Amino acid sequence: MSKIAFHLNCLTHGGAERVVTNLANQFAQEGYEVLVATEWTDEDEFVLDSRVKRVHVGLRTEDEHKSRLAKYFRRVHYLHEFMQKEKPDVLVAFARLAIFRALMACRHTGVPVVISVRIDPTKSYVGFRNTLQIRRYFGRAAGAVFQTEDARKFFAPRLQEQSRIILNPLTDKYIGVPEPDRRRKEIVNVARLADFKNQPLLVEAFARVHEKYPDYILKIYGPDSEDGSKERIEEQIRKYQLDGAVLLMGGSDQLEKEVPGAAVFAYSSDYEGMPNSVMEAMAMGLPVVSTDCPCGGPRMIIKDHQNGILVPVGDAEALAEGILYLIEHPQEADRMGREARKIAEVANAQAVFEQWRDYLNEVMKNGKRC
Numbered sequence: 561m562s563k564i565a566f567h568l569n570c571l572t573h574g575g576a577e578r579v580v581t582n583l584a585n586q587f588a589q590e591g592y593e594v595l596v597a598t599e600w601t602d603e604d605e606f607v608l609d610s611r612v613k614r615v616h617v618g619l620r621t622e623d624e625h626k627s628r629l630a631k632y633f634r635r636v637h638y639l640h641e642f643m644q645k646e647k648p649d650v651l652v653a654f655a656r657l658a659i660f661r662a663l664m665a666c667r668h669t670g671v672p673v674v675i676s677v678r679i680d681p682t683k684s685y686v687g688f689r690n691t692l693q694i695r696r697y698f699g700r701a702a703g704a705v706f707q708t709e710d711a712r713k714f715f716a717p718r719l720q721e722q723s724r725i726i727l728n729p730l731t732d733k734y735i736g737v738p739e740p741d742r743r744r745k746e747i748v749n750v751a752r753l754a755d756f757k758n759q760p761l762l763v764e765a766f767a768r769v770h771e772k773y774p775d776y777i778l779k780i781y782g783p784d785s786e787d788g789s790k791e792r793i794e795e796q797i798r799k800y801q802l803d804g805a806v807l808l809m810g811g812s813d814q815l816e817k818e819v820p821g822a823a824v825f826a827y828s829s830d831y832e833g834m835p836n837s838v839m840e841a842m843a844m845g846l847p848v849v850s851t852d853c854p855c856g857g858p859r860m861i862i863k864d865h866q867n868g869i870l871v872p873v874g875d876a877e878a879l880a881e882g883i884l885y886l887i888e889h890p891q892e893a894d895r896m897g898r899e900a901r902k903i904a905e906v907a908n909a910q911a912v913f914e915q916w917r918d919y920l921n922e923v924m925k926n927g928k929r930c
Contacts, residue, residue, distance in 0.1 A: 654676045819846065
């Protein structure tokens with residue numbers, strides 16, 4: 561059976577980390593030999609199947625006092641050693657820094673490398689250094705997996721031709737959640753508190769909703785990224801005098817129990833890859849309103865006023881109007897929620913795994929080797 565390796569920074573809770581963990585576990589269950597090569601470990605990580613081999617390819621104790629540049633090249637060297645020693649039939653690198661390391665490390669290993677771009681490339685793959693590395697190293701890639709067509713179009717035609725668009729897999733617990741008998745007077749948002757998630761905009765929009773419907777509350781679920789976003793959200797709460805009406809709930813692993821009965825799921829990001837929490841909300845049948853943010857993730861899964869509502873990025877008034885529409889048209893909201901559930905037909909874990917499996921088998925058979 562084939563040997564598949566995944567490379568990323570760590571397995572701490574995040575979108576890419578969840579996808580890698582799910583894929584690694586599924587490939588192992590199917591009988592593949594699976595390795596996950598990471599830079600470091602964290603206290604709070606996703607759990608790998610016991611059959612998956614975890615390998616440390618990050619810095620070592622003797623590297624602590626080296627320069628930043630020297631550390632960078634040591635990381636590449638350790639990944640190169642891993643590829644030479646383990647000789648996987650394919651290595652899949654997730655996210656920008658891991659992608660650059662993998663494409664630098666693969667030379668003379670004979671290992672085909674598939675890259676997986678997880679966020680809007682117009683925000684994360686621009687600037688002199690990124691442009692230089694893309695030009696120099698991306699030609700080594702045997703293939704690529706993107707989440708949206710807009711993300712794929714950012715890169716060179718040759719890479720586009722060798723690529724696939726594959727949605728993130730839904731976790732099973734979000735599929736088949738019972739429809740609530742009655743929706744609570746709650747607006748919910750699920751996203752870590754980070755600048756590009758723009759929850760301050762959501763608070764501004766909710767202030768307009770709350771003025772008309774003061775018995776509604778906004779619950780924001782997600783850990784603090786410690787980039788100052790939590791403080792900016794709290795400042796907005798004070799500005800609009802929404803103490804007690806906007807609640808910062810922190811992270812939760814019980815979302816399938818806590819959020820399905822809400823009236824609206826609202827998403828305010830300025831840019832995204834493919835937002836997992838929007839997909840999960842749809843799978844649970846929540847009426848969703850989301851910004852139509854680049855690189856086109858929400859637009860790929862939401863058909864406006866069919867299974868959710870799309871609004872312009874950065875427009876608090878439009879976001880408020882979308883929320884109000886769903887509150888004031890409960891039958892339409894329920895209909896959209898039922899339509900939204902159909903995302904599980906194309907994004908369930910098995911369907912997504914089969915797309916990855918078929919593509920990686922194709923790369924292992926015909927893909928370019930470094």
